[in-house]
Amino acid sequence: MARRGVGAGEITAAFPGRGIAGAGMGSATATPAASPYQAGIEIEEQIYSPAFGNIAVPDSRGCCSGFTASASSHQNPSYKPFSNFIPLVSSVILSTIVACFWVILAVTNAPKAIKTSLWTAPVFALACDVVILLVGNGAALGIGVLVIAFAVAAALYSCWATGPRLRHASELLSTSIIRAYLPPSTSCLVILVLVATFGYMAFWTVAISCIAAAEGHFMNYQLAYVAALLVSMAWTMQVLRYFVYVIVAKLAHAQLIYGVRMPGGAVEALCGTMTGPAFGDICMGAMAVPVNSAVRGFARAMKTATAGNDEFIFSGQGCCLSISEKMLGRANRWGFVHVGARGKAFCVASRDVWSLFVLCGIAKLVDSDLTGSFCFLSSVATGALASLVAGSWALAMNKEQKELVLPVAIYAFLIGYYMCRMMIAWPQACVAAYHVAYAENPQNPQLGTLIPDHLRELQALAADQPSRDVGSSDQIDDS
Numbered sequence: 357m358a359r360r361g362v363g364a365g366e367i368t369a370a371f372p373g374r375g376i377a378g379a380g381m382g383s384a385t386a387t388p389a390a391s392p393y394q395a396g397i398e399i400e401e402q403i404y405s406p407a408f409g410n411i412a413v414p415d416s417r418g419c420c421s422g423f424t425a426s427a428s429s430h431q432n433p434s435y436k437p438f439s440n441f442i443p444l445v446s447s448v449i450l451s452t453i454v455a456c457f458w459v460i461l462a463v464t465n466a467p468k469a470i471k472t473s474l475w476t477a478p479v480f481a482l483a484c485d486v487v488i489l490l491v492g493n494g495a496a497l498g499i500g501v502l503v504i505a506f507a508v509a510a511a512l513y514s515c516w517a518t519g520p521r522l523r524h525a526s527e528l529l530s531t532s533i534i535r536a537y538l539p540p541s542t543s544c545l546v547i548l549v550l551v552a553t554f555g556y557m558a559f560w561t562v563a564i565s566c567i568a569a570a571e572g573h574f575m576n577y578q579l580a581y582v583a584a585l586l587v588s589m590a591w592t593m594q595v596l597r598y599f600v601y602v603i604v605a606k607l608a609h610a611q612l613i614y615g616v617r618m619p620g621g622a623v624e625a626l627c628g629t630m631t632g633p634a635f636g637d638i639c640m641g642a643m644a645v646p647v648n649s650a651v652r653g654f655a656r657a658m659k660t661a662t663a664g665n666d667e668f669i670f671s672g673q674g675c676c677l678s679i680s681e682k683m684l685g686r687a688n689r690w691g692f693v694h695v696g697a698r699g700k701a702f703c704v705a706s707r708d709v710w711s712l713f714v715l716c717g718i719a720k721l722v723d724s725d726l727t728g729s730f731c732f733l734s735s736v737a738t739g740a741l742a743s744l745v746a747g748s749w750a751l752a753m754n755k756e757q758k759e760l761v762l763p764v765a766i767y768a769f770l771i772g773y774y775m776c777r778m779m780i781a782w783p784q785a786c787v788a789a790y791h792v793a794y795a796e797n798p799q800n801p802q803l804g805t806l807i808p809d810h811l812r813e814l815q816a817l818a819a820d821q822p823s824r825d826v827g828s829s830d831q832i833d834d835s
Contacts, residue, residue, distance in 0.1 A: 440565060440750065440764060443750045446749065451738055451739075451742045458779065459782055462529060463533055469734070470726065474510075478506075478507040480740035484769070485503040487747035487765060490751060490761075517726055521726055531804065532786040532787045533786045535790070537617070538611075542603075542604065557771055560589055564767060591643065594777075597642075598692055600785070602629055602695055603785075605692060605697065608789035609793060612793035613800070634699065637695050641689075648684060651679060686706055690722070690788050712792070715795075735780065747768065
């Protein structure tokens, strides 16, 4: 873009009757006529570069206007913040409160906590399923059928998990928490991680709501964005969960093995875990343990479906079971105890701990412990309650667009589930440390006779009912 220079004649025209001096000083001196040799000067807009000197810059206005108009994102007119974003925020707050309730109940009254989780999970799942089915589309119908199947299975499991197994799980949970004798700073540590988790969930809620609220060229990949956020939330929450798990297990293991507290307490355990190599093992284990749990769950489902029959359609049952058993010896949640207490790598720690369980003869007892099912069912109950509240809110506000309710209900369930999983890692780590401490030294006076008594009880039941495998691992895999 060029700009023509201003001549003296133009100045004279601007100030008639006065010259240049008159324009500036008020003098009456006449201005001489413009020179016939005066010409307009073209002044180019230039940018000075030390390397290339003056560089002419062409007019760039509008060069990206077409791209901007087609690629920019704008708000979706059908998005309603009050019926989409606010229910998710409420689910974060509600999940935090309910997760704290489960931890307090497990610490103060372990038998009641386990019994409550056994019946609240199927009840809240069915209540949440009512909201999902009210959406009325095909996806909601499919998810609703799966929820009903899970609720029925959980109810049957609650009826089966009675007798000595339930009594042993209650005693083990309360005994491990009491004998771990965690320092008071552990509560501050858990609260700190809870605040960090709350902040992450709030940020995640804003991100998922922004994706739902925006539309445009870049929103053609909305499903990919949602999938990335879901994977990010799952992995991040698993890392936070096992971060608490390792710290608490480290403190509990020192107390159960040596009968003394760590000198630095929870602060030293926190700093050592965060800055040491254990954090990398936690990140790796957060990916490996859920995969192992999925394979084991699939293998157990096939075992239950076949009922011991070698039919052709279920020919992969033995393969899945063998793979799950091998993976259990290489990646399990009990290995995190040695990750924190012994400083081992995750795979090495998992292998060593499981070998100790096998040598002591408590592998089946540990794998069938109901405290893992308690952690899983309490998290499901929390997620179902959060989904029920958020889904009902969204359904009441989106009566014309019910299809928007289903994503809100699913996101709220995941928020509640992972929030509770992170909080409930505290008592679960105490139980894991108790099992590992017994496997390392069965004659440890710090542990009492809880596990030997339960082993004798299971052996007596097996002698009375030889056709039934009492020690079989029918536990709901909670990892």
